[in-house]
Every structure is written in C-alpha cells, then in structure tokens.
Amino acid sequence: MKKKENISLKNKFNCYIYEKNMLLISPQECQIGINNNQIEIIDIRELYEFEIANISSKHIPMADFTARISELDLTKKTVLMCRSGKRAEALANLITTEGLINEIFVMNGGILAWIETVDTSLKLD
Template structure:
C-alpha cells in the first residue's frame, strides 16, 4: 500500500497540487476537526465509489491511518483503484506536526 506523510500532504496543499483528499472517519469525528477533505465514512466507502477520483492521486485519511488503510484495501481489491495513498498516522499525525490545538476526537 502506498503511503504519504503529513509533511508530504502539507507540501501538496501548499503547492496547490491537484489531488483529492477523502476522510473516512465518522461524520461526528469529521465535524470535530478535518483537513477539508470529502467525508465518506468507511462503512459507506464501497457504495460511494463514484465520488472518488480515478484520474488523479487520492489521499485517504482517518484518525490514525488504520481505517483509511482498510478503505484502500477494499477499494483496490473490489474496484481496482490504483491511485490511492494512505495518510500515515492520520489526523493525529497532522495535529502533532502542524496544529497542536486542533481538537481531535
């Protein structure tokens, strides 16, 4: 599985690169804090594949990286996605590296 660090993600954001960010946490977690990605909770990821870009890099994130890894495995195995990257450490890693005051559930 391909991974990306929070530092690499921040560089992509700062450089205004073309990519999609998907947050697979539950809606209440997303509402507490997010990185402006599209919220598709893990439980619905396989039925909302039409919302996931196939023509550019897609970074999938959650709280710690475990649910996003599960989402990527499902999407790769069942739908053949090849452009997915797991955000290593999830939003907790982002909080630690860039925004210590960010509330995280």
C-alpha cells in the same frame, strides 16, 4: 436490509486490516499536495469525528465509500485518512484488492499525525 449490508461490509473491511501493501504518504506531503491541488484527501471517519476536527478534505464515511466512489476526483492523487491510519489501511487494501481504484494512498498516522506535524491548533477533544 441496510443494516445487514453495513455489517457485511464491515466484516469485509476486517478481512483486510492486516494486509500491508498500501502506499503511505506523510501528512507533510499531503499538505504540499493540497496546496498544489494535486491531492484529494478523503476523510473516512464517522460524521461525529469529522465534525469535531477536520482538514481540507472530502468526507465519505468508510461504510459508504464503495457506494460513493464515483464522487472521487481521479485526476488527483487519492489519499484516505482516518483517526490513526488503521481504518484507512483496511479500506485501501480492500480497494486495491477488489480493483476499485488503481492507485490509492493512506495518510500515515491519520489526523493524529496531521495534528502533530502540520496543524497543532486542531483538537480532537
């Protein structure tokens, strides 16, 4: 039963991939927000990806996000992050379309952009 729910959820995410109405935020802006305690980064990558390299973020895999939405600190700006930004864009569109959170941001370029512009010491391989 659980597998069927994940497949259904994955199909729902795929419907939102090409929508482009999300709010983007740069990795540099994210770093400033983290330092000022104004941003909560949610890393939606799979556990194995998160274990390879991660930043100051909460890990909630994409497939678990809607079930764990109560774990978010909505007093802060919520920013979704994945590897390149594509999964985060799809999830952000789902969240806003379904009305789950009023304002959600996507880290433009994901952890790849973070590594390029903020912390070149991180490695994904």
